[in-house]
Amino acid sequence: MWLWPPARAAITGLGVERDLDSLVALYVAGLCGIGYGLRQIIEAMAKAGADIQQIIISGGAGQHDLTRQILADTSGKPVIAPEQPKLCF
Numbered sequence: 001m002w003l004w005p006p007a008r009a010a011i012t013g014l015g016v017e018r019d020l021d022s023l024v025a026l027y028v029a030g031l032c033g034i035g036y037g038l039r040q041i042i043e044a045m046a047k048a049g050a051d052i053q054q055i056i057i058s059g060g061a062g063q064h065d066l067t068r069q070i071l072a073d074t075s076g077k078p079v080i081a082p083e084q085p086k087l088c089f
Contacts, residue, residue: 031067035074042075054078 042052055077061067068079 028070031070032074035071038071038075042077052077054080057081058084 038055045052055071055075057068057071057079058081062079062081063084068081072079
């Protein structure tokens with residue numbers, strides 16, 4: 001039994017173009033949605049007594065400065081990525 005209705009989301013204002021600019025706009029919109037959702041989680045945890053100082057991110061996208069900056073701006077917390085070793089094959 002669900003305690004809340006199933007979640008739904010929409011990204012509005014974006015067309016169905018297939019160019020690079022449209023893809024970037026969709027990516028940034030998705031990151032902003034994740035960041036604002038993260039902010040809601042942080043605020044709920046703060047009400048419960050948790051003191052969140054920073055966000056630690058890992059993975060490929062987390063290594064990109066713009067990704068971390070967007071998430072930091074939307075969540076209101078610094079986003080830190082540990083250094084990843086460079087793999088050579």
